[in-house]
Structure formats: C-alpha cells, structure tokens
Amino acid sequence: MIPRILLLFSIFSMASAVTIEQLTWQPELVTKESILKNYLKLTNETIFEEMTTLAFVTIWNPRGFYLARKRVNRLSYVSNVWFEVEPTFGMDVMSDVAIVGIKNIDRDFIKFLRKNNPNIKIVPRFMFTKFTEEVADYFIRTEHIVQRVAQTLANFCHRNGFDGLVIDSYSTFGESLMKHRRDTMETFEQMGNMIRRNRLIAILSLPSPVGNEYFLGDENQESTLINSNECESLLNSYDYFQMWTYIDGLHTRNFIHDKYLLANMELCKFSPKIMLGMSLYGLEYELEDYLEGPRLRDWTTIDSKRFLQVLKLEDSVLTWNKKNKEHELTSKANNTFILFPSLTTLEYRLALAKEHGVAVAFWDYGQGLDYLTNLI
Template structure:
C-alpha cells in the first residue's frame, strides 16, 4: 500500500468539504508523466501503482465470492454499469425511486451531515428510512485552560431531529471531535470523568441516541499512541465512555445510548502495523464497549499522486488487516467508509487538487462531455479534460457502479457502511441503499 502520514480527523474531513487544496505530500511519481493530451501515460502510471499492491488477489476473490446486489430502481434502468456515459449521468442523476422506504443494503448505514454543506439536512429527511444512524457534525470537546468545554450546541437543530423521527427510525448520534490536549486528558482521571459527564449530559439535554467520537488520529498526530502507557489509557478512556453511555437510556426508545468510534485505515506500507495504527487487537479490546467503528476508507490518493479515492483492493485489504485472522465475526461492527465527494486533480507539472461535490461534478461533465473510463483494478470511474490554460485534469468522483461494488464488499464481510457525507452526493446514489 502507498505510505500515508496520519493527520487529524478534523483536518482530513474539512479538506473533503471545503474544496480546498490538499496538504502536499512527497511526490510518488513525476507529474510530467501526466502532461499532454495522451491519456495512456496516466493510465499506465495508475496501473503500476496498483499492480504492486498485494491486494490484487483479494480483488479477484471478491469478484468471485460476493453475492449480487438486490435490484434497485437504478439497476432496473440499467445504469449500474462500467460503460456509463456522460449523457446518462446528466439525464438520470436526479431520478430516484418513489419508494424511499425500501432498503437494498440491509446492513447498518451511517450517514454524516455537515453544517457547511446544508443539502445533507434535506437529503437526510428525504431518504431517512435508508439510514440506521445519522451523524450531524456539530461538536468539539476542547481544553480551556485546565477545564474542558463542549462546543457546538448552537449547531443542534432539534426541529430537524423531530422531522427525522417522524420519517424513520434512524438513531441520531452527533459527531464529537476530541480536541482536548491529549496528554492532559488521558493522564487525569478528573478530566476523563468530566469529558464523559459533558457528553452524557448533552445527550440527555438534547435527546440524542449516543455519539460518534473522533480522537484516534488526533492522538496519533500528537505522538500519544507511541507511548505504551498513554496508549493503554487511550483505550481505557474509550471503553469507559462506551460503558458509561450504555448505562444511560435513550429518551426516545429506552435503549442504551450508543458509541460509534471513528478509526482510520493503517498507514503502513505492509501488513505490519505501526504503533499509531488502530489494529485488530484494539478492535477486540473495545468491541464490548463500542457499538460500531466508522472506518475511513477514503482519501487514498493525493495531489502529488492523482488516482482513486478508495481503490477497492485497498478497502478489502484494510478490512482484512483490521479484523485479523479468524476475526471476521467482528466485521459486523465496522461501518466501511464510502465517499460521496470526489477530486479534480491537475496532472500537469506542479500538480494541485480540489475536492468536488456532486454539483461541481455535474458542472464539469456538462461542460467537457467526457468519456468515462473504468479501471477494474480499483473499481472507480474517472475522466480527463483540459482546461482553458491547457492544463490536463483527472477527475475521480463516485458513480453508481463504484458505489455498488463497495456495497458488495461491505456485504461480503457482514459490515455496514458510513458515508462522508451525504450532502455531496447525487440523488440516485440513494437508490442503491
């Protein structure tokens, strides 16, 4: 696998929604190889990247053993295919089945919604029966001197929550990013207890069904997880939080409050986990206290190495590495990450990239009327175009086929999915859920 460097979840996620230039990484290939009108150079380099991946065999296994997807409205119209055209995308993307209560992916579905991309609020209401968990991105738990403060209540939209609950049974678990100074929090029992009290009090006051917590990547970035004693305290804190939430009942349905924990994919080049990686032993340690693990299987490529957002070979090998040998029974607690955003890469010298939403994507497709290309090695579509300055671009954005393949992957493990984030997708994506 391509080596990555850990960065905080908050930074990674805001890069996905603000359409900002990605943080530069060391170049993995000469950008000049992508310059010019001949796309064969681009295809060749992409192929080389994935030929060296040990996950190719896993991809072949997946193709043989996965069950077929139940028929959806998009399948019935013959739109879920490799040879999709730009005309079909422009014409069909807003057409969806009138029956939004029918689920085609019956495992858990966690959908994120962000305040800075408000379309997600309406989509959450419209397709509410498709989701089992909805996570509005509302909160940060921060240090303020020697105290802890939970920021974000001003984001909480109780009217929207009430509408959701009239339309479906999805549980509402707001995302909380743990921004508190890691060493101060973990080394102080008083601070750990206070953090848990703040979170449980907020759940009671607003009427949440639990929370989604992000902390692991932040701890990794601060070097906390390289210290064995602090790493142990980190796991103990997550366990304590989960157990404490389970001791409180939801005001809505009387069920224990839930904890979903966000984890990143391993960043190592091989199957040898690094100290900061969340691995199979961590999964087993937390499995009784955590109700689900939101696995961020996206952001694989970078502006210095344009390519797929989440090659399916890599997704498969990541899940396999995480659950460990004989640990497939724990896969049912994993929400396999699926991106509803894309990337527009400049593949000329100097590189550059911007994250794009469905609206951006449709604008590009309408303007350049490209030929859609499918690469089986990573199961994603892309297209290339030249802008007004004659700079060549490569655009990777989800399609019905790429999403369907990832749903098959999750289903084969008995896993759920988590979507970052629904406001960036196209309407007909929801037909597959």
C-alpha cells in the same frame, strides 16, 4: 499524512466473491449523458436492503439534510456534524469540557426524522479539535478527567434527546496514539464504556487501520494505525467502529480498491460492528501532474457541483479504470483529472460490505450525486 506503526504481518489473504460482472450498474451504463440526465432522480427501488447505514450531514453541505429527509426510511443512524468539545479549566489544569455548537441544533430536522422513521437513531459527532497538545497529553493520563468528560457528553446527549454520539478525536489524539499508545487506547476505551453505561450508542470514528501505503511497497510489511487485538478491544467498548476508508485518497492515492477495503475489514475480523466509510465526495488533480506522477501533494476534495461543471465540458471524457474500479473524468482543456463516486463504484463497495456483514457510513450525505442514494 496519518502516522502509523509498522508491524510485521503476513499478507492479508481474504478475497471477495463480488465481481463487477455481477453488478446492476455495469461500467458502460454510466456515461456523461446518463449522469446528466438522471443524477437528480430519486427512486423507490433499492439494490441493498437490511444494511445498517449511517449518514453524516453537515451545515456546509445542506443538501445532506434534504436527502436525509427524503431517505429517512433507509437510514439507521444520522450523525449531525454540529459539536466541538472544548476543555475547561480549574486551578490552571483541565477539569471538564464545554460543548461548542449548541446553536446549530436543528430540532425541526430531528423531529421530522423521528416522525417518519421511529427507529432512526440520532448520533451527532463530537470533535476534540480545541485541545492543545499539552491538554491532550494531560487528558489521556488523567483517568478521572476522562470519566468526567465522557459523563458530560452523555449528560448533554440525554438533555438534548440524542440516542448516542460519534467520537471523532483522532485529529487531536493521533500524536498521543503514537507517543503514549496504551494511555490513548485506554482513554478511547474508557470513554466508550462510560457512554454505553449511560445507555447511549457509542461510535468511534478513526482513520482506516490498514493504511493505503501498505499497498505501495513490501506487502509483508504492514503499516497499521492499530493492530488486530487493539481493534478487538475498541469494538468491545463501542457499538461501532467507523473507519475513514476514504481519507487515504487525499495523500498517496494508490486507489481505494477492494484489497484495501478487505484488509481493513479483515484486521477487525469482519466484525458486524465495523462501519465501513463510503465517500460521496470526489478528488481532483491537475491532469499534467497526474500523468507525470508520482503524486507528492494532496488531492483537492470536490463536491458534485464541481464534478458536474467539468462533466458538462465538451472535451471532458469519462472512462472506467478496471484496476481501481472507479470512473475517471478528464479534461485536457482544463488540465483536470477527477475521481468521483459513480453508481458502479459505490455499488461495488456496498456489495463488499454486504458480503461480509458490516455496516456502512456515508461522508458526507450532501456532497454526492443525489441518485447514488438509490442504491441503499
């Protein structure tokens, strides 16, 4: 589970004017039959226009590359999940980094996107998972190495014709954020500032600041990853802050509902630099265990293939949950309970983002049902 700091705050007060009744895709319109009939159909019509959108595409879900080509004129940013950042050493201490994954660059894909949408920005993701805890601690305390690494990443982007990058380093620096908070925050800020000084787009990708666990107990006791002032500092150093407003569902699963999304936007003062994470994958749990509750183990993530497999079962039932505003799929014969993005759920979450003027980021573009991309 993502570690967070506990800070005393008043209850988040912002409410949304968006209601389910206002949506084009009413819950009753989404049925087993309608999904199976239409999930592959792509249309030219869209519900949401003039929203900043980012799509993550991964080599393990190649459908995302296909959809990015089809939807190229609807996307503002495409982030190819290709690269890992590996520390290099001189005199037994970290001196710089090397980029792993260069062989994965698909230049034909990039060329196609640029040809068909000259305004699209290519911002690949860089992960720091090859750092050990010892190296991570040294890195955040050594400013000149931070500056050098950021410059190395910037030089790599320039050499390969990228417009910027997404920094995804929480899996490495999450513990550092808890133990050496100021050093870690300054590291994030320095990297963002250096990348932007190189006239590149800098996007920081982190878990949602307000955790799902906030809604499990005393709502006067807020559990946050970063506070509002820290969020503002990060936003000053980056073009966008991409929130993982979907990952909490793997753990406590107290539903990724509107209050959760609104609380995260409110913490960062509804900045237009927020990129609200939109999940296109689903979650699966054993039905018997789910009904017994509480859910003490993580959910299993699934893509559209698994969802459709269960949907086609004769005994499977698709229902609408008014509280968490999600469609639920169950099969007693297979002892399975599934939450998977539907047209209604995704339209509602996009409407929240649109209402408050924030951008959205889809993870990942190849995991969902094709027709979900008709919305935006």
